[in-house]
Amino acid sequence: MVQNHTKKEFIENARKEYFKIGSVVCPAFNGEKVYFTERGLNHLLFKNGKQRTVPDQYRRIKLLKIAIQIVRTVKTINSNEMRMTKNSYIKYYVLTENINKKVVKVIIIREKMHLLFFLSVMDR
Numbered sequence: 001m002v003q004n005h006t007k008k009e010f011i012e013n014a015r016k017e018y019f020k021i022g023s024v025v026c027p028a029f030n031g032e033k034v035y036f037t038e039r040g041l042n043h044l045l046f047k048n049g050k051q052r053t054v055p056d057q058y059r060r061i062k063l064l065k066i067a068i069q070i071v072r073t074v075k076t077i078n079s080n081e082m083r084m085t086k087n088s089y090i091k092y093y094v095l096t097e098n099i100n101k102k103v104v105k106v107i108i109i110r111e112k113m114h115l116l117f118f119l120s121v122m123d124r
Helices: 004-022 038-045 052-061 064-073
Strands: 023-026 030-033 079-084 089-099 103-112 116-123
Touching: 004 052, 004 064, 004 103, 023 052, 023 116, 038 052, 038 079, 052 116, 064 089, 064 103, 064 116
Parallel strands: 030 116
Antiparallel strands: 023 030, 079 089, 089 103, 103 116
16 A cells, blocks of 8 residues: 555656746757657656556656656767658657767657657656
8 A cells, every 4th residue: 555655646746846947948959949748758757648657657757857857968969760640740759868878868859840848758
């Protein structure tokens, strides 16, 4: 019981902190804002509609501060790819940075050539 309560509190606190971010100006996109929305938070907690493991959720949420730093400072896009959906297309961008001997990747998306949105963060 205590462990579940602690997990619930952790997720609730992460949710509150996440939504305080709002948007971050990104030099890699010529100063455009990257918006941190519900979609990005859900991707940190779930994958393909299934809840990620608790250690994976915890790791990804802890990487958020680094993700914000990367979005604020990285000046080059490492890779991008276009994917078609039923009704449109989504462009995926990857920003990477080597931090503490780990490669941290931030995934940003742009739908229909509109606004930029944070989707995910991972490390290797």
